[in-house]
Structures are given as structure tokens and as C-alpha cells.
Amino acid sequence: MALTWNPLEARRIGGIVSRSMAAIFGGYAVAALASIALARLGGRVEGALAGMMAGYAIHTAAVIWVFAVRTALRAWIGLAAAAGSFAAMFFLLGHAA
Amino acid sequence: MKNGFRQSMAWLHTWSGLVVGWVLFAVFLTGSVSYFRPEISLWMRPELHDAAAGTRAAEMIIAGMQRRAPDAPSWIILMPSARNPVADVFWREEGPNASRRGFQQVQLDPRTGEGLAARATAGGDFFYAFHFQLFGLPIPLARWIVSVCAMFMLVAIVSGIVTHRRIFADFFTFRPRKGQRSWLDGHAALATLALPYHLMITYTGLITLIALTMPWPILTNFQGDRTAYIAAVFGINERAPRSGRTAPLTPVGPLVAEATARWGGGTIGRILVTNPGDAAATITFQQQDGDRLSVSRRTITFNGVTGAVIATREPEGPADATRGVMYGLHVGRFGGGVMRALFFVSALMGSAMVATGAILWAVKRRQKAGGGAGARLVEILNVGTIAGLPAAMAVYLLANRLLPPGMAGRAAWEVYCFFIAWLLMLLHPLLRSHRRAWQEQLWAGALLLLAVPVVNALTTHSHLGMTLPAGRWDIAGVDLACLGFAVLLGCSAWMVRHPATATPRRRTAQAVAAE
Numbered sequence: 001m002a003l004t005w006n007p008l009e010a011r012r013i014g015g016i017v018s019r020s021m022a023a024i025f026g027g028y029a030v031a032a033l034a035s036i037a038l039a040r041l042g043g044r045v046e047g048a049l050a051g052m053m054a055g056y057a058i059h060t061a062a063v064i065w066v067f068a069v070r071t072a073l074r075a076w077i078g079l080a081a082a083a084g085s086f087a088a089m090f091f092l093l094g095h096a097a
Numbered sequence: 098m099k100n101g102f103r104q105s106m107a108w109l110h111t112w113s114g115l116v117v118g119w120v121l122f123a124v125f126l127t128g129s130v131s132y133f134r135p136e137i138s139l140w141m142r143p144e145l146h147d148a149a150a151g152t153r154a155a156e157m158i159i160a161g162m163q164r165r166a167p168d169a170p171s172w173i174i175l176m177p178s179a180r181n182p183v184a185d186v187f188w189r190e191e192g193p194n195a196s197r198r199g200f201q202q203v204q205l206d207p208r209t210g211e212g213l214a215a216r217a218t219a220g221g222d223f224f225y226a227f228h229f230q231l232f233g234l235p236i237p238l239a240r241w242i243v244s245v246c247a248m249f250m251l252v253a254i255v256s257g258i259v260t261h262r263r264i265f266a267d268f269f270t271f272r273p274r275k276g277q278r279s280w281l282d283g284h285a286a287l288a289t290l291a292l293p294y295h296l297m298i299t300y301t302g303l304i305t306l307i308a309l310t311m312p313w314p315i316l317t318n319f320q321g322d323r324t325a326y327i328a329a330v331f332g333i334n335e336r337a338p339r340s341g342r343t344a345p346l347t348p349v350g351p352l353v354a355e356a357t358a359r360w361g362g363g364t365i366g367r368i369l370v371t372n373p374g375d376a377a378a379t380i381t382f383q384q385q386d387g388d389r390l391s392v393s394r395r396t397i398t399f400n401g402v403t404g405a406v407i408a409t410r411e412p413e414g415p416a417d418a419t420r421g422v423m424y425g426l427h428v429g430r431f432g433g434g435v436m437r438a439l440f441f442v443s444a445l446m447g448s449a450m451v452a453t454g455a456i457l458w459a460v461k462r463r464q465k466a467g468g469g470a471g472a473r474l475v476e477i478l479n480v481g482t483i484a485g486l487p488a489a490m491a492v493y494l495l496a497n498r499l500l501p502p503g504m505a506g507r508a509a510w511e512v513y514c515f516f517i518a519w520l521l522m523l524l525h526p527l528l529r530s531h532r533r534a535w536q537e538q539l540w541a542g543a544l545l546l547l548a549v550p551v552v553n554a555l556t557t558h559s560h561l562g563m564t565l566p567a568g569r570w571d572i573a574g575v576d577l578a579c580l581g582f583a584v585l586l587g588c589s590a591w592m593v594r595h596p597a598t599a600t601p602r603r604r605t606a607q608a609v610a611a612e
Contacts, residue, residue, distance in 0.1 A: 023252075031311070032311065032313045035311055035313050035314050036313045036314055036316070036317045038314075039313075039314035039317050039318050040317070042414070042416060043413075043414070044318045044319065044329065045318075045329045045330060045413050045414075045416075045417060046413055046414045046415070046416040046417060047314065047318055047416070048314035048315060048317075048318040048319065048326070048330075049314075049330065049416040049417055049419070049420050050416040050419075051311075051313070051314040052304075052307040052308075052311045052312075052313075052314050052315075053304055053307065053416065053419060053420060053423070055307070055311040056248065056251065056300065056303045056304070056307075056311070057300075059248065060248075060251050060252060060255055063109075063252045064106075064109075064252070064255055064256065064259075067105045067106065067108070067109045067256070068102050068105060068106070070101075090317075
């Protein structure tokens, strides 16, 4: 492959890299926040196990979301919204308990 | 947008599958044979083939350990079961004899508590440990790597389902000997036929490592106290420090009766003794899990001197039961031999699904772009992993029979033989054309697998001529499986030799899966 600067190609690769980062790290962050938010819903053992086990289902859903939406930016916005919701749930349930 | 969605999922499926495909194949294949871990371990210790379980096993084994390692900080005893006639005991010993992670391991005769002189080998435990922690890497790192690969697998499965809209039709579609199309059909058939299994095994596999990879609820619900988490979920309490006052261990017979009564007849799978011979001794029993689907932990801990019950762990609520069922489904110890055989076949289909996916990528790339360095690398890794790994696994079994029994570092050398063989298989395709590399490695794998029962017959008395008439299917099964895989690899080699020149035939996907 010739190494010439092609703005369209660079944009495409940039989008893939951005989405991959969002899927792997952003998705994991959402899953981790979801796990501690869900862990508030049950008792010490039950809540912890439920949160941990649900984590990967949420991560998988996040990955699918990231690659399904039209632009990488939307993917990040969606993840941020999900992360914010789970963080809010975590703090609200923490104060209620 | 609908079409765009499917296209992005196809892209995601291809790449998430490819980048981890070879690790996944190795994890899947070594995991598949791990359903028969006790049988492989027994096969690899022919000296134990006549061992039998006794009646007062717990008492005999504890007495044996008091003679053997009275000063060890703790003993871990895996009790004999229907699938393993001997007790495997582990204890930590400081000093130059200490093996990996400082653990000593021997097999004890449950009838006498005496050591059984079996050849040194890791047995089926090697494949089992490799399938979730690879080899030679720091254990947390290796488990993270396998978890990340499993996560990619989960994404590949979900995006694959989205990509293939004809799930039901894929059951019955196979167009053989048409190059790329056949690989695609085969891949889709293998994936859809055992789809629930693939999803289950991947998700439950992730669940087995959540304490490492998704530990955040331990921070919030247990204030980061891992010991408290382990005590609450697994019923294993941290070892108390030694008191320094000697005190005899209480007789274990009454404790066994107490545990059995409390569990409504459940048997003991594992015994953990801490500080034996000290006033701070404890004895913990863990219930055997081969008789039920959920392995939600049930343990009971006694004071090791007075025999009083200190702590018990009983199944908790729905989340704990879910974890137990997920773990139980993953390890597949419930339900007996037929169930395990079905899981084994599904797991082999999973391995083949990963393999056909990786091959499909290479075939497509070669047709579209004529190859290049990327395609060549994928082809080399495909041959060296898909054909090379089964051959290396056969070498591991052969090394078990051929290395001298008294050799120093024998158990480690069996494992080194496996890796040397695999490394050669990864290097060999560099020197050969792609088709030749496939052909030669498949033949090599077939011959090595064929050699396993032959070498077994020449070196032991536990060969097919003895085990089949005696109905010892647990031991004969390993030889028969090697023969079966030898035929499978031989047929594959033969098909590579005679490429797509034959007349097109229609075959159902089931016929392929049955091979």
C-alpha cells in the first residue's frame, strides 16, 4: 500500500479507532458503573453478584451500540449518557440506603 | 439505515473475531477436552488404573496427611469421586522441594491414606489451566487476556447473529466444494446449530473470572475486602494464624456424619484443613458438585480441635443461584456422561466455528486482493493453530508415555514437549506453500493421534485390548477419542489433497457437524 495522505481514508480509520476505543474502554466504564449501581439493589452478596454478572451483558450491548450508530461522536455521547445515568443511580441509591 | 446497521455488524463480526481467533481456538479446544479432565488425568497416570475408592476415605486421607505433612500450614484434599478413584492432596511447603507457587501435590490411596507412586504429570489439569490462564504468564494477566478474548467472542457472536438473517435456513445449508461459499456455509452452520451453547459457554466463561475482571461491586459492597467476598460467596475463610500451642486434630468421622446429615445426604467434594496439629486448627468441607446443576457453594467449617461448627455457607438468593447455575453450566459436571458428550460435541463445533471463521477470512482476502502480508500471516497462524494445536496435544499425551518415569522435572517436560511441538507447527508453514502446509500438518496430526493408542499399547497394560473387554470406558475413551480425531484429521488432509474438482453434491449441515 502506498503511504499517501488521503483525507477520506484518514477519516474512516480515525472513526474506526475512535469507535474501538469507545467500545473497549468506554463500554467497560459503562459496564463497571452499571455493576456498582446494580450492586446497590440487593443485599451485600446478592447485589454484588448481580452487578458483576450483569456487567458483561451491558458491555456487550454498549459495543453493539457503538458500532451501530451513524458517527463515532454519537457513540461517545450515548456512552456518556449511559455512564451518567448509572452513576446517578449509584449515588441516589447509596443515599437512600 | 437498516442495511447500514447490518453492514457495520458484519464489519464488527469479521474483525472482532479475527483479532482474537487463534487464542479463542486454543481456549475452545483445550476447554473442550477439559470436560474429560479427570479421565485424561487418570489415563496419564496408568499406575493408578487399579485404584478404588474406600469407605472411610476422609479419615484415612487425613491420617495419611498427618504422617506425611504434619507441619504444613494447610492441606487441600480433593476427595475421590465416581470419576476419579484417588484423592488429590495439595499442601504448601517451604523449602527447595517446593514446586510452582510452593504447592506440593500427591495422589493418596483412599483405602489406606498412603501415597500412590504415579508418574509425575500435570495430567488433564494442564489443558484445563491453559484454557483460562494460558501458560507461563503471570496468572492475573493471563486471565485478563482470556477474558478480553472471550468478550470479543461475545461481541462476534452477537454481531454474527445480526449479520446472518437466515438463521433457520443456515441450519440446512451446506454447499460443499465451492471454496469461499462452502467455508461461509460451514461457518454459519456450525454457529447456528450450537448457537445457544456458544452464547452460554462464552458468557458463563466470563462469569467464572468476574472477581478479577468486574471487581467493582466488591469495592462498594465489601469495602474492597476480597477475603470477606470469598468467605461470603465461596465459604472459604482466611486461615487464622497459628497459636503455637499443639493440640490433636479431632477425629474426622463424626464431622463427616454431621455434614452429610446437614446436607441431606450430599457428599464431600473437598476438604480444607488449616493449622493441623495446632490449637487454632479448622476443618472445612465443601459439598461435591457433580450431582447437581447449580454449584452454588455449600460449605461447613469446624473447629479442628473440638469439632464444633464455626461457620456454614448455604446458597443465598436468586443472584447466588444464578451464579451457581452459570458456573455449573460452564464446567458441565452435572448430568452424567451423555450430557458431557453433548457438551463436548458442541464445544468442538465451537472450535470448528472459530477455525472456519479464520479460514474464511483468509480465503476471501486471497480472492479479493490476491493476498499480501496480512493474508499470508493469517494463513500461517491458521495452519499452525488449527492443524498444529491438535498435533501438539497428541505430542503431550505421547510424551506422557515415552518420557522415563523417574526423569527429573518430568511433569514440566511433558508440557515443554507440547510447546516445542506447537512452536514447530507454527514455524513450518513459513517454509511451505499454503496448501502443502495444511496437508502436511493435518497428516502429521493424524499420525501423532494414531500413535497415541499404539504407544499406549506398547508401554502400558492399560491399552484398548485390556480396557475394552474390562468395560473401562473412562480409560479407553481417551484412546478411542485419539483414534476418532486421527480419522477426522486424516479425512481433512485427504480433502485438502483433492481440492474443489469433485462434482457438486448437496449435504445437510448435520452431516458436516457429525464429522
